[in-house]
Amino acid sequence: MTKKESDIINCDHSAKPAIFEMQSHIEAIEKNAAFYEEKNFDKRIEIIDLIEFQIIDQIEELLRKTDQPDELTLLKYRAEKIKSELEEIDINLFQRLQAKIKTEGYTGKGFKNLINEYVDFNWDPNNYQEEIGYDNLDIFINGLSPFQTMPEQTKDLEPEMVYYQKTPARIVFELVEKVHFTKEDVFFDLGSGLGQVAILVNLLAGVTAKGIEFEPTFCDYAKACAAELNLSNVSFINVDARKADYSEGTVFFMFTPFKGEILQEVLAVLKKESLLRKIKIITYGPCTAQVALQSWLDFAAPKDDNIYKLGVFTSL
Numbered sequence: 001m002t003k004k005e006s007d008i009i010n011c012d013h014s015a016k017p018a019i020f021e022m023q024s025h026i027e028a029i030e031k032n033a034a035f036y037e038e039k040n041f042d043k044r045i046e047i048i049d050l051i052e053f054q055i056i057d058q059i060e061e062l063l064r065k066t067d068q069p070d071e072l073t074l075l076k077y078r079a080e081k082i083k084s085e086l087e088e089i090d091i092n093l094f095q096r097l098q099a100k101i102k103t104e105g106y107t108g109k110g111f112k113n114l115i116n117e118y119v120d121f122n123w124d125p126n127n128y129q130e131e132i133g134y135d136n137l138d139i140f141i142n143g144l145s146p147f148q149t150m151p152e153q154t155k156d157l158e159p160e161m162v163y164y165q166k167t168p169a170r171i172v173f174e175l176v177e178k179v180h181f182t183k184e185d186v187f188f189d190l191g192s193g194l195g196q197v198a199i200l201v202n203l204l205a206g207v208t209a210k211g212i213e214f215e216p217t218f219c220d221y222a223k224a225c226a227a228e229l230n231l232s233n234v235s236f237i238n239v240d241a242r243k244a245d246y247s248e249g250t251v252f253f254m255f256t257p258f259k260g261e262i263l264q265e266v267l268a269v270l271k272k273e274s275l276l277r278k279i280k281i282i283t284y285g286p287c288t289a290q291v292a293l294q295s296w297l298d299f300a301a302p303k304d305d306n307i308y309k310l311g312v313f314t315s316l
């Protein structure tokens with residue numbers, strides 16, 4: 001017997017307990033009606049993750065080592081079937097919620113209540129993370145987006161411009177809690193990427209929200225999302241943040257969209273605006289330290305070295 005043959009036979013024997021354990025997992029999931037109830041989004045996310053990364057991945061690993069694949073192939077088919085049934089529940093859920101937002105105009109409390117129905121989300125001002133991290137709230141908010149494929153970037157960024165990365169949804173919730181928006185406020189996201197921050201701020205606070213984005217395909221994507229959800233008070237402008245018109249803005253958000261000279265130029269533009277009316281600047285990420293050096297701004301949030309804690313600045 002060659003070494004490879006003996007490995008296969010050993011594997012078929014030693015795999016038995018693992019196969020048995022996976023079979024019982026699959027059976028338990030199939031029988032648990034709670035996973036199939038639409039409202040149990042959180043539970044479903046965890047179980048889809050378990051099926052994908054603990055069951056299917058393990059089956060594939062064992063399949064690579066066996067010459068008797070029948071039992072494992074059948075098990076894999078069962079696991080994939082449950083996974084796609086559970087995913088189908090979420091697809092239908094999100095289609096229904098998108099239609100609700102579009103036709104019934106959920107903003108403010110109504111939108112927060114809608115989220116609370118599905119995601120166990122408690123914003124705790126003392127519970128900060130030391131890094132950018134995404135959670136079930138992000139998966140839920142992503143699901144509400146009418147488009148799921150990220151567009152290709154068409155323009156090269158200048159060295160001081162920062163590539164697209166999404167602000168975690170819980171940070172946008174926190175921003176809305178901290179800003180205490182009034183109806184008159186106009187929110188700007190500088191470097192708005194795919195538009196999620198401006199859209200969420202509009203849905204959570206009901207205020208007019210605008211995004212400024214350098215990359216035209218991102219800007220088109222964000223415009224299409226807002227139009228698809230029927231959000232008439234959300235708009236996106238494809239322009240370099242140094243050249244944008246901020247004359248209506250009262251609250252400006254930056255998830256470090258640029259650094260160095262570009263950041264200084266944009267801050268100089270915002271300083272001019274602050275001479276005409278009081279403004280707030282909210283920062284996230286490394287740009288907070290630079291914004292904190294501006295003598296025309298008051299740092300309202302407690303000083304902290306954690307760059308992934310929102311910076312809240314008010315013009316003097």
Ligand SMILES: C[S@@+](CC[C@H](N)C(=O)[O-])C[C@H]1O[C@@H](n2cnc3c(N)ncnc32)[C@H](O)[C@@H]1O
Nearest residue numbers: 161164165166167191192193213214240241257
């Ligand atoms: C870190 S991402 C933040 C995206 C978005 N604000 C969010 O939080 O989901 C930075 C974004 O800024 C854009 N950007 C970089 N430099 C810019 C500039 N000078 N003017 C406008 N947008 C810029 C990038 O294309 C990118 O989409």
